[in-house]
Amino acid sequence: MKPLVVYYSQTGNTEKVAKRIFYVLPDIEKAIKTINEINYKEITNWDTIFLGSPVHIHTLPKKVKEFFKNMPPDYHPNIALFITYGVQLEKFYKGAIDITEYYCNNYSLNFLGAYSCLGKHNHLKEFSKIFPDKVDWVRETSEGHPDESDLKKAEDWALKIVKKVDH
Numbered sequence: 001m002k003p004l005v006v007y008y009s010q011t012g013n014t015e016k017v018a019k020r021i022f023y024v025l026p027d028i029e030k031a032i033k034t035i036n037e038i039n040y041k042e043i044t045n046w047d048t049i050f051l052g053s054p055v056h057i058h059t060l061p062k063k064v065k066e067f068f069k070n071m072p073p074d075y076h077p078n079i080a081l082f083i084t085y086g087v088q089l090e091k092f093y094k095g096a097i098d099i100t101e102y103y104c105n106n107y108s109l110n111f112l113g114a115y116s117c118l119g120k121h122n123h124l125k126e127f128s129k130i131f132p133d134k135v136d137w138v139r140e141t142s143e144g145h146p147d148e149s150d151l152k153k154a155e156d157w158a159l160k161i162v163k164k165v166d167h
């Protein structure tokens with residue numbers, strides 16, 4: 001397995017998860033890059049991509065959707081998704097996993113599964129305009145995440161993905 005960790009992160013939540021996943025990957029040839037650092041001509045060097053993203057408006061941010069669209073057409077790596085989200089209600093984040101599965105099918109990429117955890121909500125001002133009754137709950141539940149337990153679970157999940165690929 002030659003894994004590449006790619007992530008997009010505006011306020012560091014997804015980055016924390018990305019770094020822990022990278023750390024726990026076996027000491028083989030591996031790399032970690034932000035989505036802006038990707039060279040799409042060289043990406044074919046990697047057979048498995050751990051793709052990290054925050055959830056924006058119930059789906060993947062535009063930048064991450066573009067990642068799929070920029071993939072070389074004859075390149076079919078494994079994709080393992082990890083997301084951080086601010087609202088602990090499935091309907092607020094599941095769309096990001098669904099659209100990843102959709103892209104993987106569409107571009108013939110091998111979707112291996114997803115890990116999701118809370119990240120301190122970084123858009124509360126806008127959120128409070130739409131859901132004023134939920135904002136205190138969201139602030140309190142997302143505060144301090146991803147925490148050590150979230151990061152440990154991410155490590156365990158990544159190791160399961162490694163086993164899946166190597167067998």
Ligand SMILES: Cc1cc2nc3c(=O)[nH]c(=O)nc-3n(C[C@H](O)[C@H](O)[C@H](O)COP(=O)(O)O)c2cc1C
Pocket residue numbers: 008009010011012013014015053054055056057058059084085086087088092093118119120121122123
């Ligand atoms: C524009 C925007 C839209 C967001 N929309 C959602 C959403 O639909 N559902 C959700 O659970 N969190 C949402 N969030 C919160 C982020 O997903 C969450 O805070 C995430 O952990 C941020 O990760 P980052 O620090 O890696 O950028 C949104 C944040 C922003 C900036």
